[in-house]
Amino acid sequence: MAGPLQGLKVVDLSRVLAGRCVARTLADLGAEVIKVEPPRPDVSRFAFPNTDGMSGYYAQQNIAQRAMSALI
Secondary structure, three states: OOOOOOOOEEEEOOOOHHHHHHHHHHHHOOOEEEEEEOOOOOHHHOOOOEEOOEEHHHHHHOOOEEEEEOOO
């Protein structure tokens, strides 16, 4: 089912909870969200109990998002 934001592209540069919640909500509403991380991976990938090197928090907040690494 297409959401009301279908066709909208969003670049997520956030690093903390509030930004991730907004990006997740936009993705849930149908926007294409592209998460850009610094060359050193996002600290939330490892900050909480994890499985196979990725925390459940990170996976849950970034579901339905494409990711890329910035070279800055």
